[in-house]
Every structure is written in structure tokens, then in C-alpha cells.
Amino acid sequence: GQxxxxxxxxxxxxxxxxxxxxxxxxxxxxxxxxYQQHAGEAPTFLSYNxxxxxxxxxxxxxxxxxxxxxxxxxxxxxxxxxxxxxxxxVRNYGQNFVFGPGTRLSVLP
Amino acid sequence: EAxxxxxxxxxxxEKRQSVAFWCxxxxxxxxxxxYQQILGQGPKLLIQFQNNGVVxxxxxxxxxxxxxxxxxVDSTLKIQPAKLEDSAVYLCASSLDRQGWSGANVxxxxxGSRLTVL
Numbered sequence: 581g582q583x584x585x586x587x588x589x590x591x592x593x594x595x596x597x598x599x600x601x602x603x604x605x606x607x608x609x610x611x612x613x614x615y616q617q618h619a620g621e622a623p624t625f626l627s628y629n630x631x632x633x634x635x636x637x638x639x640x641x642x643x644x645x646x647x648x649x650x651x652x653x654x655x656x657x658x659x660x661x662x663x664x665x666x667x668x669x670v671r672n673y674g675q676n677f678v679f680g681p682g683t684r685l686s687v688l689p
Numbered sequence: 690e691a692x693x694x695x696x697x698x699x700x701x702x703e704k705r706q707s708v709a710f711w712c713x714x715x716x717x718x719x720x721x722x723x724y725q726q727i728l729g730q731g732p733k734l735l736i737q738f739q740n741n742g743v744v745x746x747x748x749x750x751x752x753x754x755x756x757x758x759x760x761x762v763d764s765t766l767k768i769q770p771a772k773l774e775d776s777a778v779y780l781c782a783s784s785l786d787r788q789g790w791s792g793a794n795v796x797x798x799x800x801g802s803r804l805t806v807l
Contacts, residue, residue: 584731611794622780622798623732667731669796676722676745677796679731 582606584680586668591686592658600653600666600683608673614642614653615667617682623667627653655685663687691715693799695781701805707769710802713762714783720744721758722796723766724780732780738764771806778803 584604592598604612611630615623629635629644629651641654655662665682672678694713702708714721720739724732735754737744740761749756753772758764768775778801784794 613795615796622800623796625795625797628795669731671794675720675739676734676737678734679724681731682729 582670582672582678584668584670584678586666586680586683588681589684589686591688594658594660594687594689596658597654597656598658598685600655600668600685602651602653602668602680604649604651604668604670604678604680606670606672606678609646609670610673610675611671612642612644612651613669613671613677614640614651615669615679617665617667619664626666658687660687660689693781693783693797695779695799695802697802698800699803699805701807702771703807704773705770707767708771708804709768710766710779710781710804712764712766712781712799714764714781715785715797718783718785718797719761720784721764722782722784723756723764724782726778726780726801728777735766735779768804771804773806776804776806 586602613628614626616626617623627642634643639656644651665684667682668680669677696711722737723735726732735749736746736756738758741758756766780801781799782796
């Protein structure tokens, strides 16, 4: 089967660092993707990992451990505009994307 | 480049009526996906096309949902008859899928079509 787990909700303070975890069990692995989705809008691409390790893009970093079926998204210097849902998605061998339930992040002043 | 276009943005219908959604992917993108996103949940794949062929429609409720991608470009998703539980946002996405180029695997989503079934 295919299963992706993420925390449902997280809260953090402006300027802080937050880590959003994702664990997965899928039929094959061909990359892990993180998307940001503001309320009422479409998901937008943030980050992509296909090999183990850390990928850094400005204030956002994503980590992958394929042996553990684990990834995290790290957001630094949080801003109010980072309040959104963060979706973890795995691309499997069928070349389709399986999405997790999403983590709703609230950034407080 | 132009993004993924979808219409209509909003649709309200009564149960047992029919509805159709249209999607125009990014030019040159071979793969097109339709996802259903129920409020508070992640997107769930309904159907995946590679050019004009179906790659995966295992989660498409075929008794009421149908989709086609004529000429490997635009796509339509139809629901007939609609049920209350079909209320959701229908997201169309596309990707380039050029072999050996990781950036080609990124999904780009359209703005979505929000369906309310009363």
C-alpha cells in the first residue's frame, strides 16, 4: 500500500525555525517533493529530494533519508506569509505523485 | 511561460446533475494529472495521462467520472451524476517528464475548479 504521514497542524512564532516531518511507505520511490498551499490557492513547488541528504533553497531546506522513509522541511526566519499548508508528496515508479494530508502551519506574531 | 489554465473556477450544482471541467496544461508538458482535493485533505489522484494515453485511472470512480485528453493537449473531466461527496476542488497539473532532467518531474498546478454539490 501507499501511506504518507504528516502532522496535521503546527504553530510557530515569527522569526523562529520550524521543522515539518513526513514519513512515507510507497510502492517504489522516484523523488520526494514539498509543496506550499495557501488557503484557497493551488499548491506551489518548494523543494525536491531524490538522494539522501539536505537540499537548501534560501529560507527553506528539505532533508531525505530513503532507508528510513523520512523527510523533513525546515523553514527558517519564519514570516507571517509562511502561514499555509505544506504538502509532502512522493513520486513512485508509476510516475504519479502521492500526496500526504498536509500540515497546516500557523505563524504567530 | 503561461501556467496551467483551468475553468470554471467555481461551480455550484445540485446532486444528480452533471458538470465538466477543462484544463489546458503548460505547452509541451507530456503528462497531465487530475487531482481531487477535499477540504482539509491532501490532493488525491484521479487520473494521469501521458500524451493522450491513460497511465493510471485506478482511483477514478468510473461509474460517474470520466476524463479524456484529446490530441494530447487539453483535457476535460466530467462528473455525471454528481453526489454530495463530490464537493471538492479539482486540480489539474502537468509536468514535462523529460528523461534524465530532474526539474522535469516537478508538478505545476492550475488554480483549480471548486465544485459545490447541494
